[in-house]
Amino acid sequence: MSSRTAAFLFAPSAVIVWYGIIWIGHLAPTVLPPPHLVVALMAQEWQFLLWNTYVTLTTAVTGYFFANVVAISMAIAFLYSDALKSLATPWVVVLKNLPIISVASLLIISFGDSPVPRILVVILICFHPILANLIKGFEQVDPNLISRFQTLHASRFQLFRYVLWPNALPYYAAAHEVAFTSSIVAAVLAEFFFSRQGLGFMLTQAMNDYRGDRLWATNIIIATLSAAALGLSVLAERVLIPWRSKGSKRFGKPRS
Amino acid sequence: MRALSTTGVEAPELNVSSTPAVKASSVSKSFAGSLVIEGINLTVEQGEFIALIGASGCGKTTLLRMCAGLEQPSSGLIEIFGKPPAAATSAHEIGVAFQRPALVPCRTALENVRLTLKITGSDDAMDPLAVLTHFGLEEALNLYPHELSGGMQQRVNIACALVHQPALLLLDEPFGALDEITRERLVDWLAGILRESSRTTILVTHSVEEAVTLSTRVFVMSRRPGRIAAEIKVPLPTIRDFEIRQSEQFLGLVRSARDALHSALAD
Ligand SMILES: Nc1ncnc2c1ncn2[C@@H]1O[C@H](COP(=O)(O)OP(=O)(O)OP(=O)(O)O)[C@@H](O)[C@H]1O
Numbered sequence: 001m002s003s004r005t006a007a008f009l010f011a012p013s014a015v016i017v018w019y020g021i022i023w024i025g026h027l028a029p030t031v032l033p034p035p036h037l038v039v040a041l042m043a044q045e046w047q048f049l050l051w052n053t054y055v056t057l058t059t060a061v062t063g064y065f066f067a068n069v070v071a072i073s074m075a076i077a078f079l080y081s082d083a084l085k086s087l088a089t090p091w092v093v094v095l096k097n098l099p100i101i102s103v104a105s106l107l108i109i110s111f112g113d114s115p116v117p118r119i120l121v122v123i124l125i126c127f128h129p130i131l132a133n134l135i136k137g138f139e140q141v142d143p144n145l146i147s148r149f150q151t152l153h154a155s156r157f158q159l160f161r162y163v164l165w166p167n168a169l170p171y172y173a174a175a176h177e178v179a180f181t182s183s184i185v186a187a188v189l190a191e192f193f194f195s196r197q198g199l200g201f202m203l204t205q206a207m208n209d210y211r212g213d214r215l216w217a218t219n220i221i222i223a224t225l226s227a228a229a230l231g232l233s234v235l236a237e238r239v240l241i242p243w244r245s246k247g248s249k250r251f252g253k254p255r256s
Numbered sequence: 257m258r259a260l261s262t263t264g265v266e267a268p269e270l271n272v273s274s275t276p277a278v279k280a281s282s283v284s285k286s287f288a289g290s291l292v293i294e295g296i297n298l299t300v301e302q303g304e305f306i307a308l309i310g311a312s313g314c315g316k317t318t319l320l321r322m323c324a325g326l327e328q329p330s331s332g333l334i335e336i337f338g339k340p341p342a343a344a345t346s347a348h349e350i351g352v353a354f355q356r357p358a359l360v361p362c363r364t365a366l367e368n369v370r371l372t373l374k375i376t377g378s379d380d381a382m383d384p385l386a387v388l389t390h391f392g393l394e395e396a397l398n399l400y401p402h403e404l405s406g407g408m409q410q411r412v413n414i415a416c417a418l419v420h421q422p423a424l425l426l427l428d429e430p431f432g433a434l435d436e437i438t439r440e441r442l443v444d445w446l447a448g449i450l451r452e453s454s455r456t457t458i459l460v461t462h463s464v465e466e467a468v469t470l471s472t473r474v475f476v477m478s479r480r481p482g483r484i485a486a487e488i489k490v491p492l493p494t495i496r497d498f499e500i501r502q503s504e505q506f507l508g509l510v511r512s513a514r515d516a517l518h519s520a521l522a523d
Pocket residue numbers: 287288292310311312313314315316317318319355480
């Protein structure tokens with residue numbers, strides 16, 4: 001079976017499993033609302049849901065954009081300055097390994113109830129996979145290729161433009177599969193703790209109100225957004241690096 | 257163009273009065289304290305074709321890399337056309353084909369060759385399309401490196417090394433992954449274009465026949481640390497057609513080169 005068929009089968013089989021669990025466990029709608037109730041709620045509250053989806057998406061995309069700017073600038077700076085790389089590495093390691101919740105609480109204290117801390121949370125979560133992959137992409141260039149360009153007396157810029165950057169592109173594209181999906185998760189997470197709007201905020205509200213149907217509706221939206229983010233990154237990969245997706249994947253694709 | 261020898265025995269005439277293309281004076285190289293190349297003295301006149309043979313790991317690639325300015329000798333001096341190698345590369349006088357093809361993965365065969373020209377900005381260049389067609393790659397012009405076979409990659413690699421018409425060509429086992437027929441065709445073609453120009457070539461190879469077919473002198477290197485163990489002059493006419501390659505003289509040269517290689521390995 002092709003992976004495409006399997007993907008199409010996913011939604012109907014999820015519905016069947018969902019009904020099956022309710023039927024086997026004799027679960028009340030308050031414990032696990034059946035799909036048709038969730039769909040009914042989505043139809044009823046679609047404006048509210050759409051607005052909150054918009055809020056979350058704005059946070060995720062803005063944060064993601066800046067995560068890319070930060071990661072690309074850092075990777076290029078590290079490429080040309082070992083000193084900078086050594087100086088920055090402890091910072092990167094600490095930032096990456098701090099529990100995001102604790103960093104987020106610090107941010108909310110400093111920035112208050114504004115979009116800034118939420119966007120910062122998205123940046124913090126997303127920049128690292130992009131940075132790590134770009135660094136790897138720059139490091140994994142065939143040394144003979146660099147040597148050959150040196151014998152042609154290529155300038156630093158030419159070496160970057162024609163050798164280093166194209167070589168890092170597949171790694172960069174692979175990073176999006178991880179990082180773009182986590183931007184949605186990060187935005188929801190930030191809203192969950194520090195917001196009065198957005199899908200994350202909806203989750204907390206639905207939990208407080210014991211509204212299983214709203215909780216499920218929100219979760220379905222989040223899952224759809226993450227899947228769409230993944231789909232977009234795969235598409236972007238195809239556009240960014242046609243020389244890999246074209247024909248056979250003899251060398252596979254780099255791990256993220 | 258040099259005059260063809262009529263008797264079929266004289267060595268091609270060389271303009272020895274000019275600056276040598278490559279001059280290595282007691283060059284040694286060690287990596288992390290272990291000696292790889294020891295006291296190599298080598299003078300290659302302009303227009304010469306030198307073949308370098310020797311056991312695996314004896315420092316042939318290292319010697320070529322030093323000539324291309326990619327590696328510094330630990331002691332001794334290398335001069336290319338009377339200048340330091342770095343000056344020769346900035347004048348785009350050097351073309352290198354590495355042992356393993358070094359192609360830009362996101363560019364097709366043709367784009368790779370064109371990129372070389374773009375970097376060097378040579379006005380006296382060959383037509384990339386013609387070179388690749390000559391190499392039997394007309395079907396593969398628009399394929400990406402990962403879509404090419406190993407032998408096809410090597411041919412694109414050689415095309416990249418010589419398309420900008422460098423005065424010094426450094427070829428590191430460029431025919432390794434080729435089948436017998438393609439190899440012979442390429443050797444003939446290479447011999448042809450090199451004859452027509454005043455280009456100097458250093459060819460590293462594992463094939464003694466290839467060395468004798470192409471070169472004016474064959475150098476045999478000893479085991480690591482690499483030294484020049486023997487030099488065999490090849491006084492054959494510049495055009496070495498099938499008949500010459502069957503001649504007693506040719507076979508005798510191959511035999512003596514092989515003997516020199518064996519005794520270099522026995523030491
Ligand atoms: N950058 C390096 N660092 C450390 N050792 C090196 C380096 N480059 C080469 N060597 C060592 O130098 C020796 C000679 O290497 P080189 O590649 O010049 O051999 P070669 O004659 O080209 O061999 P082959 O015929 O297998 O290509 C080897 O023992 C190798 O391990």
